[in-house]
Amino acid sequence: MNAFVLGFSLALLAIVCLAQLLTLDWRWRLGYLSAIYLLAFVLITASWPLELAAVKLVSGWMATAVLGLTQLNKPESEVSDADDFPQSLLFLSMAAGLVIVLASGAAPAMVAWARQFDPGVVWGGLFLIGMGLLHVGLSSNVFNNGLGLLILLAGFEVIYAGVETSILVAGLLALLTLGISLVSAFLMQAGEGQRP
Amino acid sequence: MSSPLLWILSPALLGVGLLFYRGKYQWLPTLIAGIASLLLAWIAWQLPIGVVMRLGTLNLEISPSLVVLGRSFTLSRAHMPLLTLLYLFQALWLFGGYLARPGVLFTPLTLICLALLVAALAVQPFLYAALLICMAALLLIPVLLREKAKPGLGLQRYLQFQVFAVPFILFTGWILSGVEANPSNTMLVLRASMLLALGFGFLLALFPFHSWIPLLGGESHPYVFGYTVFFLPATGMIFALSFFDRYAWLRDADFNAPLLLAGGLMALLGGLWAAHERQLGRMFGYAAVLLSGYCVQAIGLGGAAGVQALFALLIGQGLAVWAWATALSRLPQQEATTPEGLTAQATSQPLTIAVLLLALGSLAGLPLLGVFHGRLAVLDETMVQAPWAALAALAGSLGLLAAAYRLLAATLAAQGQRAKGWVEEAQPADNSKASDLQHIYIWGFAAFSAILLFGSGLFPQLFLSAVPELAALFSQLVR
Numbered sequence: 001m002n003a004f005v006l007g008f009s010l011a012l013l014a015i016v017c018l019a020q021l022l023t024l025d026w027r028w029r030l031g032y033l034s035a036i037y038l039l040a041f042v043l044i045t046a047s048w049p050l051e052l053a054a055v056k057l058v059s060g061w062m063a064t065a066v067l068g069l070t071q072l073n074k075p076e077s078e079v080s081d082a083d084d085f086p087q088s089l090l091f092l093s094m095a096a097g098l099v100i101v102l103a104s105g106a107a108p109a110m111v112a113w114a115r116q117f118d119p120g121v122v123w124g125g126l127f128l129i130g131m132g133l134l135h136v137g138l139s140s141n142v143f144n145n146g147l148g149l150l151i152l153l154a155g156f157e158v159i160y161a162g163v164e165t166s167i168l169v170a171g172l173l174a175l176l177t178l179g180i181s182l183v184s185a186f187l188m189q190a191g192e193g194q195r196p
Numbered sequence: 197m198s199s200p201l202l203w204i205l206s207p208a209l210l211g212v213g214l215l216f217y218r219g220k221y222q223w224l225p226t227l228i229a230g231i232a233s234l235l236l237a238w239i240a241w242q243l244p245i246g247v248v249m250r251l252g253t254l255n256l257e258i259s260p261s262l263v264v265l266g267r268s269f270t271l272s273r274a275h276m277p278l279l280t281l282l283y284l285f286q287a288l289w290l291f292g293g294y295l296a297r298p299g300v301l302f303t304p305l306t307l308i309c310l311a312l313l314v315a316a317l318a319v320q321p322f323l324y325a326a327l328l329i330c331m332a333a334l335l336l337i338p339v340l341l342r343e344k345a346k347p348g349l350g351l352q353r354y355l356q357f358q359v360f361a362v363p364f365i366l367f368t369g370w371i372l373s374g375v376e377a378n379p380s381n382t383m384l385v386l387r388a389s390m391l392l393a394l395g396f397g398f399l400l401a402l403f404p405f406h407s408w409i410p411l412l413g414g415e416s417h418p419y420v421f422g423y424t425v426f427f428l429p430a431t432g433m434i435f436a437l438s439f440f441d442r443y444a445w446l447r448d449a450d451f452n453a454p455l456l457l458a459g460g461l462m463a464l465l466g467g468l469w470a471a472h473e474r475q476l477g478r479m480f481g482y483a484a485v486l487l488s489g490y491c492v493q494a495i496g497l498g499g500a501a502g503v504q505a506l507f508a509l510l511i512g513q514g515l516a517v518w519a520w521a522t523a524l525s526r527l528p529q530q531e532a533t534t535p536e537g538l539t540a541q542a543t544s545q546p547l548t549i550a551v552l553l554l555a556l557g558s559l560a561g562l563p564l565l566g567v568f569h570g571r572l573a574v575l576d577e578t579m580v581q582a583p584w585a586a587l588a589a590l591a592g593s594l595g596l597l598a599a600a601y602r603l604l605a606a607t608l609a610a611q612g613q614r615a616k617g618w619v620e621e622a623q624p625a626d627n628s629k630a631s632d633l634q635h636i637y638i639w640g641f642a643a644f645s646a647i648l649l650f651g652s653g654l655f656p657q658l659f660l661s662a663v664p665e666l667a668a669l670f671s672q673l674v675r
Contacts (some may be wrong), residue, residue: 030424036626041479113371113374113384113387114374129363134219134357140349140352142352145352145355148357149355149356152359152360152363153359153362153363154604156362156363156366160303160363160366160367160370163370164366164370166265166267166324167265167266168264168265168266168267168268168324169324169366170326171265172324172327172331174329175331176327176331176359176362177331178335178357179331179333179334179335183334183355186338186341187337187341187347187351187352187355190266190341190344190345190346190347
């Protein structure tokens with residue numbers, strides 16, 4: 001992959017993930033998630049043929065659409081009530097900075113394991129995994145949980161694409177992505193109208 | 197006709213079909229799925245794989261493999277005992293659902309779930325099983341969540357941990373191929389071992405990743421929870437054995453002691469927490485942690501003894517978990533029941549509570565009951581290899597026994613209070629429904645449970661006779 005395209009994609013990925021972490025509006029968060037899938041697709045094309053990498057993009061966008069439609073169907077009061085995500089900009093920025101430091105430290109070590117890894121792609125994958133873990137760990141809200149798991153899985157797929165080119169695995173991972181979004185959608189709708 | 201079509205695709209399609217049933221007779225999907233499961237178990241038991249059979253003018257052969265997207269799903273003759281066992285257990289859980297009432301989605305979703313778990317056992321390379329097991333785990337979430345309830349912390353953690361397991365196991369598979377090429381690279385071996393431990397820690401809810409089990413036990417329907425903590429760990433354990441069977445360096449590396457100790461610790465903590473737990477749903481969860489601990493110890497024993505002990509444990513535990521889950525589902529407050537609640541219900545639910553106590557006794561490993569033989573095999577070998585681990589596991593069993601004693605004492609307290617004539621003053625009895633002594637189905641359930649639990653304890657040659665055949669699936673381990 002062209003070094004400029006890779007560098008630009010990684011920089012964009014960092015900005016998009018940070019913006020997603022700092023925003024409170026679920027619409028923006030899902031918009032950023034679809035951008036993350038687009039950038040993950042770009043990173044995956046470094047290892048996979050375009051048509052196979054497109055599977056990740058399509059499944060990711062479908063998962064985003066499922067979450068978006070579910071949020072749209074929820075009453076606005078429930079959407080805002082349930083969001084217990086931390087709102088301190090300083091805390092979130094520091095947490096994201098920690099993820100960047102960890103990914104930057106781990107990526108060269110991982111590349112040292114196997115030569116087929118591209119350092120930039122591994123950095124992108126590890127960064128996404130870290131950001132996904134942040135989303136999962138910082139909130140007990142079902143929407144954030146699903147969002148975090150999807151980002152984490154996207155990060156894993158970016159790295160795993162470097163070592164595995166099986167169509168079956170691509171299909172199963174796409175199904176898993178859709179499964180997570182559908183289950184999250186189900187859990188978001190559950191107990192609607194009931195107070196916890 | 198190929199075996200994956202028969203044991204994976206056909207139950208999955210049936211499950212999908214039953215999802216759309218909206219008829220008046222709610223028992224009909226359960227009956228159809230139960231009969232189909234029994235039929236699939238019978239076919240796995242009786243019909244040979246890869247042999248041409250003549251049915252009149254028709255030649256029929258069940259081929260062992262099916263290629264999907266460049267990878268094969270293989271269910272050979274060696275898989276048949278395992279398929280028979282899995283589909284028999286599936287039928288048991290489906291028919292038990294008539295009493296437990298786990299919800300309309302239980303039958304179709306568990307059928308699809310089992311198809312995915314069988315696919316996980318069949319897929320080649322076997323590492324992809326992690327993805328299929330995760331999908332099966334996701335599929336159970338709609339039934340694990342109670343109707344009109346908000347998802348609790350246990351359910352969310354269950355979802356998270358099952359997804360976390362996938363990257364670790366898939367990465368391990370890739371690293372393991374490197375270790376095979378260069379087994380002297382200790383750093384690579386260490387990394388592979390750590391990733392493997394983390395992956396299976398998340399997948400099998402091993403300590404310290406077990407926290408979702410008691411939480412989920414306290415918030416979901418006991419019957420669905422029982423199904424989840426039996427089928428998912430059972431498939432996961434068999435998947436773990438596949439790693440040991442496939443990679444020679446894993447068998448040669450000395451993982452026995454860490455596995456025995458980890459299993460002992462899990463059994464100890466599970467048993468002690470169960471002894472202190474008041475809510476029966478969470479107590480069930482802690483008991484499941486103990487059961488997983490013993491299974492880990494069985495894997496840690498290594499060799500044919502370990503594999504056979506694992507299958508003996510799975511059969512015994514499967515029956516006891518089913519009896520416990522069904523009995524707990526029959527109680528009015530189900531997973532929220534406390535010992536005091538049992539005291540109140542002892543007069544109206546004597547048969548159900550008797551089965552509950554019997555199942556708990558079996559899970560604790562009491563002699564004459566089903567789990568005892570597998571437990572004895574594990575403890576016997578562990579005592580030789582790692583005495584402290586065996587003692588820890590034994591202490592865990594005693595903890596579960598203490599929990600059983602507490603429940604028994606609470607039940608008998610009601611009898612004492614009634615004899616003194618002040619039961620209503622001490623605890624208002626649950627008069628919302630008539631005594632379960634009047635229900636023929638409960639009598640049938642109690643008799644059937646007693647036959648299964650005592651039968652597997654008193655006649656192991658009958659119930660555990662298939663264990664050597666089941667263990668033969670892992671040809672390298674039992675060699």
